[in-house]
Amino acid sequence: MSGTTLDDYTGRYAARVHGMAQSEIRALFSVANRPEVVSLAGGNPYTAALPFDDLEEMFSRLLHDSGPKSFMYCPGQGDPRLREAIADVLELTGIRASADDLVLTTGAQQGLDLLARTFLDPGDIVLAEGPTYVGALGVFQAAQADVRHLPMDAQGLIPAGLEEALRKLETQGREAKFLYTVPTYQNPAGVTLSEERRDEILTIAERYGLLVIEDDPYSMITFEDEPPKPLRARVERGVIYLGTVSKIFAAGLRLGWVLAPPAVRDKLLLAVEASILCPPALTQEATRRFLTEMEWQQQVKVFTTLYQERRDALLGALSDYMPQGTSWTRPEGGMFVWLDLPAGLDSKAMLPRALSERVAYVPGTGFYSDGDGAAHMRLNFSFPTSDEIREGVRRLGGVISDERRLRDAFTADTE
Structure with missing residues (x-):
């Protein structure tokens, strides 16, 4: 079957495969993981906070x-x-x-x-x-x-x-x-x-x-x-x-x-x-x-304390840098904040500009089956440091402000 292309297999796929698509999050990985990009996109736990010396001993006993x-x-x-x-x-x-x-x-x-x-x-x-x-x-x-x-x-x-x-x-x-x-x-x-x-x-x-x-x-x-x-x-x-x-x-x-x-x-x-x-x-x-x-319960407390500090850093940065008309949730646990954009903005359309400004998020459309969610985005606070979070939100606030100005200018030109 040398010389075949992906399209050559289309007729062989099961019906359920045709509707499958890559998620919004995984599509971002290759770009968001670049070192110069502050990624608020993933949902990764901060495994560097694990007690690796103790884990090394545990795994050694396990193998023995x-x-x-x-x-x-x-x-x-x-x-x-x-x-x-x-x-x-x-x-x-x-x-x-x-x-x-x-x-x-x-x-x-x-x-x-x-x-x-x-x-x-x-x-x-x-x-x-x-x-x-x-x-x-x-x-x-x-x-x-x-x-x-x-x-x-x-x-x-x-x-x-x-x-x-x-x-x-x-x-x-x-x-x-x-x-x-x-x-x-x-x-x-x-x-x-x-x-x-x-x-x-x-x-x-x-x-x-x-x-x-x-x-x-x-x-x-x-x-x-x-x-x-x-x-x-x-x-x-x-x-x-x-x-x-x-x-x-x-x-x-x-x-x-x-x-x-x-x-x-x-x-x-x-x-x-x-x-x-x-x-x-x-x-x-x-x-x-x-x-x-x-x-293990003490380890959960370590994660919780770390994530709460980073949650607070995210909420503080949002208050400092987000333009008027933006709102967000205040989670009491977990890893995520849901942000509502000013009226008329589209988080998916805005993403390339955000990536060019070296900040990543997940557009809200990834969390709906029907294409809804363009006016929203998900932000993660579990993995980046507090300083990275603050810098990422500063960049994101600039992108949203620029997008709103462009929208307002376009609206004024068409009236």
Whole structure:
């Protein structure tokens, strides 16, 4: 097949592949990672804050004690000892979980993919916040689902909007397969579903028989005394829970989990075995030892203190450098701020100019399935230093001010 081009394969692709596209974030990586660019675009945890001397000792013990076993296959559901340790971690959040009901995955992203394989047929409706996590959109897009966005405000998902969407579907003789939600320190908006609304959302879901997929990667990265209890801690029936160690330990280990009722768990296991056979034993053993042998809660506090300082640096810089008409969220945890541009500006159209001024962000369009979000952008504060954040926002404020002046000049010329 020498001399073929990419187009030569078009007729061979599965139908689901034709709608797949690179995410807004990954498309930025090659440019945003240049050293002269201040990147407020990524969502990387600051792994340089990990205690590498202690980790070196831990990995040395791991290899000495269980090296051969850790380089072998393992059960498809994951190491039962790690599942027990994760159940203990979940208990700290108020979730009562049995290790038997946990399925370990290669990151929460794979958990999403497994759930999509289990529940979604082409054309099925998924309800999700608007905006929502870009990785979830990629999974739902690959499953050929129809994503319907629900409105949010500073208190998170609006219950009346959920009920209206469900009532409308009911009158059409249709139903949503599930609600996908990131209720705590949401990616990308940085907002948190209020206590009152959590109960309202669960009541509405129960009334309509709506399954809820709760994605909870950020709740331990809290800048408040205590984060709100997860939805799964309030209601066991009807809520499937996704978690990960990416934000409390290391994203590169690719270790996550799905907490699901037995019937769903069994289907997920079939999907695991069909896709990867089993999760990696080495990263499971490393995670188990981190959670049982090291001061992991203290490490979470290290991350939290660092991210709060950087959050404050970002909010302070936004106040100092953003032009009138710009607004943003104030996250109480997590890694992201959602910025609303002055009227008439387009974050995606503005990005090339921002990159030329050596600052990167993610346009809001990446977090919607329908092309919405042009008036918004996501800013990350977990990875760049406070000084880099301040300089990046200064550059970004200049770009937005210039874009607004150009818009105003164009508007005046056309009147």
